[in-house]
Amino acid sequence: MNDKIFKDFPQIKSDYIYFDTAATSLKPQSVIDAVNMYNQELSANIHRGMYDNSVRTTSLYEEAREIVAKFINAGVDEVVFTRGTTSSLNLVAFSYGLNHLDENSEIIISEQEHHSQFLPWQEVAKKTSAKLKFIELDKSGKITVEAFKKVLNKNTKVVAINYVSNVLGYINPIKEITRLAHEIGAIVVLDAAQAIQHITIDVLDLDVDFLAFSGHKMLGPTGVGILYGKELYLENLEPFEFGGDMNEDVEKTLSTWKSYPQKFEAGTMPIAGVLGLAEAVKYLENLGLKNIENYTKKLYDYFFKELSKIKGIKIYNPNSDTGIITFNLDNVPAHDAISYYAEKNIALRSGQHCAKLIHDYLGIHSSLRVSVYFYNRIEEVNKFLEVTKEAIDYFQKIGF
Ligand SMILES: Cc1ncc(COP(=O)(O)O)c(C=O)c1O
Structure with a gap:
């Protein structure tokens, strides 16, 4: 995606990462x-x-x-x-x-x-x-x-x-x-x-x-x-x-x-x-749905590969088709984990995402969900990975 695209979305800010498109997308001008x-x-x-x-x-x-x-x-x-x-x-x-x-x-x-x-x-x-x-x-x-x-x-x-x-x-x-x-x-x-x-x-x-x-x-x-x-x-x-x-x-x-x-x-x-x-x-x-799909897929592949390498995480949907990663930090309730990301100005979703039955199926109460789209960037993914490592350290230190 070229840089012009990011400028189409006034909600995009350098100190704010939006990984919650599955809840609602950003809106172009x-x-x-x-x-x-x-x-x-x-x-x-x-x-x-x-x-x-x-x-x-x-x-x-x-x-x-x-x-x-x-x-x-x-x-x-x-x-x-x-x-x-x-x-x-x-x-x-x-x-x-x-x-x-x-x-x-x-x-x-x-x-x-x-x-x-x-x-x-x-x-x-x-x-x-x-x-x-x-x-x-x-x-x-x-x-x-x-x-x-x-x-x-x-x-x-x-x-x-x-x-x-x-x-x-x-x-x-x-x-x-x-x-x-x-x-x-x-x-x-x-x-x-x-x-x-x-x-x-x-x-x-x-x-x-x-x-x-x-x-x-x-x-x-x-x-x-x-x-x-x-x-x-x-x-x-x-x-x-x-x-x-x-x-x-x-x-x-x-x-x-x-x-x-x-x-x-x-x-x-x-x-x-x-x-x-x-x-x-x-x-x-x-923009073309095919271009959107290609870009989102590449970003997702990188995101998934790097997130999977982090110890202390469980991902529930490997090889997702549409840029969604649903996961939990080991031993940390999703609602506690999300507060750590929120403090860092990272938007993602926690809870059951209005889909309780699939959580029952997975045997979990709730989860964290990131969803990427064509207006997300690799730097944002890298920042997320860094914050996730910090979050795992933090929760371990305070006894989770
Ligand atoms: C798969 C799916 N179906 C239905 C809905 C409900 O959409 P809305 O709240 O816009 O009516 C959502 C929204 O999260 C969804 O993800």
Whole structure:
């Protein structure tokens, strides 16, 4: 990456190291400018006004939909704006799941899932008496096609799975899983929150039925996300939220809804976020996901190799695909360890990362997680390695 790129991110400071992209990415100036432009120059609602600012806002909002659709190779109407991955997955679970599942249905899920994928389906299973079936993870915590085949059967109605785990960073074999799921008529609901910023996603090629991601993990603003759904499903799906702008006709006895995607966009949408997200997509496209992947991989390889050499550390996900390293300092609870890094102005994550089941699987209470991206540098990794050695010495000295 050339130095110009680092200047695009006003959050980057020489005495601050940001290794928490898996929680939320940094935002480039072009995204910030788009959000500010909306608030400063437009500040109008969409689809409702005849005045210039409203018409212009509507056209920028709908252009953003086209930009996102092109980015994932979807039809424009197959892109629904939501408030984030969590909202997108809840929409599918409660609109599709509640109406299509019963006590004879099975939902395939995994211990890798983020709570935003797991909890909605657990709730739907409770309400419909459907069964949750867990794919058995292999020794390293990976999902294999063979293990998936073992839980797939004619009762499977939904496969709710992640593309990339936010704890392990491994890319799951989604294309093959989807092909097998479709053979028995099940739908695939893919959580792509940790994939969209790293790998090219082509929904036609993957053939998943629903796909969810968040703007804020891919250089965009918080508060905006995407639900992609195949037309066939969106057309027949009931709205999840009811209210302003999603209705066609309202009568005292019965009301009707607009077509998709509008019927899923009730109330005032996160307009500034949508415009910012469009800029984020442009930024990623200009830089090229392949270049991002190559750079991140090189930095990660160096990081992993050097961190593995340090004694007094346990790493849980060797050979991660997307720049995530999850680890612990021996005998030091993650919440204690993180305070040492925080004092040195290093941002990383500690805890269960909204994925308790994978921590249970690994047999640990919590962990530390660093995640690198294209705006991180080798000097930052070196500083981290140095601080980690100091931290190990420090905790040993005080009796951990
Ligand atoms: C894999 C995964 N799924 C879902 C989510 C939830 O995303 P959001 O909080 O933006 O709705 C996250 C966020 O950490 C994630 O990493």
